[in-house]
Amino acid sequence: MKTKNKNPWGGRFDAAPAELLQQLSCSVHFDRRLYAQDIRGSVAHARMLKSIGVLSASELKAIEDGLKQIQALIESGKFRWKDELEDVHMNIEAALTKITPAGAKLHTGRSRNDQVATDMRLWMKDEIDALVQLIGALQTALISFAEREREILIPGYTHLQRAQPVYLAHHLLAYVEMLERDKGRMLDARQRADVLPLGSGALAGSTLPLDRDFVAKELDFKKVSSNSLDAVSDRDFIAEFLFAGALLGVHLSRLAEDFILWASAEFRFVEIGDQYTTGSSLMPQKKNPDVAELVRGKSGRLNANLVSLLTLLKGLPMTYNRDLQEDKEPMFDTADTLRISLQVFAGMVQETRAIAESCQKAVSDPLLMATDIADRLVEEGIPFRQAHEIVGKGVALAQKRQIPLSDLKLADWQEINPQVTVECLNVFQPEEALKLRKMKGAPNLKLIQKEVSRWKRVLKSD
Numbered sequence: 001m002k003t004k005n006k007n008p009w010g011g012r013f014d015a016a017p018a019e020l021l022q023q024l025s026c027s028v029h030f031d032r033r034l035y036a037q038d039i040r041g042s043v044a045h046a047r048m049l050k051s052i053g054v055l056s057a058s059e060l061k062a063i064e065d066g067l068k069q070i071q072a073l074i075e076s077g078k079f080r081w082k083d084e085l086e087d088v089h090m091n092i093e094a095a096l097t098k099i100t101p102a103g104a105k106l107h108t109g110r111s112r113n114d115q116v117a118t119d120m121r122l123w124m125k126d127e128i129d130a131l132v133q134l135i136g137a138l139q140t141a142l143i144s145f146a147e148r149e150r151e152i153l154i155p156g157y158t159h160l161q162r163a164q165p166v167y168l169a170h171h172l173l174a175y176v177e178m179l180e181r182d183k184g185r186m187l188d189a190r191q192r193a194d195v196l197p198l199g200s201g202a203l204a205g206s207t208l209p210l211d212r213d214f215v216a217k218e219l220d221f222k223k224v225s226s227n228s229l230d231a232v233s234d235r236d237f238i239a240e241f242l243f244a245g246a247l248l249g250v251h252l253s254r255l256a257e258d259f260i261l262w263a264s265a266e267f268r269f270v271e272i273g274d275q276y277t278t279g280s281s282l283m284p285q286k287k288n289p290d291v292a293e294l295v296r297g298k299s300g301r302l303n304a305n306l307v308s309l310l311t312l313l314k315g316l317p318m319t320y321n322r323d324l325q326e327d328k329e330p331m332f333d334t335a336d337t338l339r340i341s342l343q344v345f346a347g348m349v350q351e352t353r354a355i356a357e358s359c360q361k362a363v364s365d366p367l368l369m370a371t372d373i374a375d376r377l378v379e380e381g382i383p384f385r386q387a388h389e390i391v392g393k394g395v396a397l398a399q400k401r402q403i404p405l406s407d408l409k410l411a412d413w414q415e416i417n418p419q420v421t422v423e424c425l426n427v428f429q430p431e432e433a434l435k436l437r438k439m440k441g442a443p444n445l446k447l448i449q450k451e452v453s454r455w456k457r458v459l460k461s462d
Contacts, residue, residue, distance in 0.1 A: 027325050028081050031088045033332060035074050037122035038088050039067045041115065041198060042096075044218035046106055048211050054109075059102035066099035067092070089115055109210050111202035113232040113320040118198040120328070122219065124241055127335045128190040134342040135183050135248070136459050139176045141349040143459070146172040147452050149354040150445070153363040153430050154269055164371055165363050165430035168269075168354055170443035171258075173451055178251045185244035192240055196221035197231035203319040204228055233319040235309065238331050242306040245334040249302035252341055256292035259352070263289045268358035273351025276344070291348045295341045302337060305330035366406035369427045370395060376424035382417075390417045 007013035017025070043064055050060040070092055073079040085091045089112050096103035146169035156166040196219065199205065199212035205228045212224045225231035262269035272289055280286035308330045312323055370391050377387035393416045398405045406428045413420040427433055437444045 022084060022086075025086050025322075025325075026083045027087045027328070028083060028085065028091055030332065031116075031328055032074075032081060032091070034088050034116075034119040034123055034328075035092065036071065037119040037126075038092055038115070039071050040122060041118045041219065042067055042092070042106060044215050045110060045198060047218060048214045049105070049108055051214055052209050052211060054208070055102065055105060059100075059105065062100040062102045063096065063106055066096045066103060069099060070095050087112070087116075088119075109201070109206040109208045110198060111200075111232070113202050114197045114200040117200075117232055117234070118196065118219070120331070121193045121195065121197070121221075121237065124193045124237060124331070125190055128186050128193070128241070131335070131338055131342070132183050132186055132462075134339060134346070135179050135186070136462055138342050138346040138349070139179050139455070140459055141346040142172045142176050142179075143452055143455050145349055145352065146170075146176075146448070150448065150452070152354045152356060152359050153434075154359045155362050155365065155368055156443075162362070162365060162368055165368050165434065166443040167434070167445060167448055168359065169448050169452065173448065173455070175251065175255050176455055178254075179248075182244065182248040182251060185247065186241070189237060189240035189244050193237040194221055195223045195225050195231075195237075197225045197234075200225060200228035200231040203232055229319045233316070233321075233324075235313055235324065235327050238327055239306070239309055239313070242302075242309055242330060242334050245338050246299070246302045246306045248338060249299035249341070252345060253296045253299040255345070256296035259292045259348070260289050260296070263292075267362070268355050269362070271353050271355055272348060273353075276348040276351055291344055295345055298337050298341050302334055305334045363430055366404045366428055367395065368430065369433060370405065372427040372433050373424055376427060377420065380419060380421060380424060382419055386417075390420065 007016050046055060046060055046063045049055045050057065055063070070079065073095075079095070081091055082094070085094055093103065093107060096106065150167065150169045152168040153165050154168050154171065155162040156164050156171070196212065196216040198215055198219075199210045216222075216224050225234075259270065259272065261267050263272050272287075272291075274287075276289075276291045277287045278290040280288065309327060312326050316323060373394070374384065374387040374391045377390060378384050382390070390413075394408055394413055395405060397412060397416070398408055410420070410422050410425065413425065431445075434443055434445065438447075440447070
């Protein structure tokens with residue numbers, strides 16, 4: 001006599017799944033995060049089934065009421081998730097079927113393949129909307145910092161060597177530009193996610209007259225997928241999201257590195273508020289920029305999430321394969337990591353102040369004006385390469401004498417090249433030199449103030 005079949009996949013199987021298979025297959029411990037999207041998609045699907053005559057009005061009401069009841073249980077923490085049912089979809093469907101017999105009709109014309117693809121797209125659209133708002137909040141914090149410290153000058157760096165003077169505000173606005181591109185990439189990924197796969201079935205659609213446009217309107221999708229095979233196997237939208245997230249993480253890491261350097265005793269350009277720093281378990285004098293360091297470290301896992309998904313996808317044949325169960329954890333982790341990183345960084349920026357004396361001391365280095373001397377020589381008719389050599393020799397002479405570049409006399413310069421005039425040397429006031437940088441995008445204080453005003457308008461309209 002055959003043992004009673006306890007396999008959740010129906011009459012095809014004579015035995016229940018092995019316990020280890022159940023452990024390997026179970027995803028409900030992480031994909032339960034899709035419960036709201038799964039219920040929303042099920043409601044839309046049920047309404048469509050009613051519109052084509054598969055469900056009666058009373059059955060639709062029973063299904064909608066049952067799904068509302070399940071959602072309330074989940075959100076109150078009273079819903080009992082069952083590992084043996086594997087995932088969020090089967091758990092909700094099984095619970096619904098216990099509430100109403102009509103629940104057994106809900107899966108008509110759909111597969112978990114197109115169901116999960118729909119859930120993830122719904123989830124991602126919502127998540128991107130939230131992340132774009134958080135990116136904007138960080139931009140706002142940076143702009144407020146820039147406006148607050150708009151007259152502070154610091155050295156600009158190349159190769160981490162002092163190069164030319166810039167306003168701190170100009171430096172901060174550079175990150176606002178980066179973050180704006182990050183928002184654009186997120187919104188681009190959202191466009192690719194805004195395509196309805198539901199109705200594609202397991203891979204080949206359905207013989208039932210499913211109204212996919214009806215469902216798309218119910219779920220606020222702008223498009224309906226054009227190829228059922230692609231619809232259930234496509235994870236490009238997740239890859240794009242993970243790439244946008246990884247690059248955003250890289251930008252946050254670079255910003256964090258600047259704050260870490262600036263907060264060090266060697267720079268002392270900024271002071272980070274106590275609530276966004278930590279101490280040492282041993283050294284009582286320490287004030288560590290842990291927020292910035294942790295955010296800098298998070299970029300590694302964001303990069304890893306992208307590589308994980310790309311590696312997962314690269315060898316898959318058409319169409320759906322169970323490997324795709326592994327697409328959700330990188331997606332969730334990237335979203336969670338970006339949320340906390342953006343929020344805490346915005347808070348840290350709001351509680352950071354510039355240390356004017358240290359910044360002024362650093363920017364008073366006359367070597368920062370070497371390029372401006374070369375520019376003045378060019379205005380005197382000297383070819384730039386020759387001017388570059390003249391100034392380089394002046395720098396070497398000042399270093400040999402162990403004096404600041406600004407202490408070289410006109411006679412010293414004219415020994416290097418008689419064409420040097422006194423006007424060429426009137427460049428050692430950084431504020432005055434920056435006034436001459438009038439082209440769009442330059443660190444001119446008036447231009448910076450215009451940029452701050454422009455960004456405030458842009459972010460307000462967003």
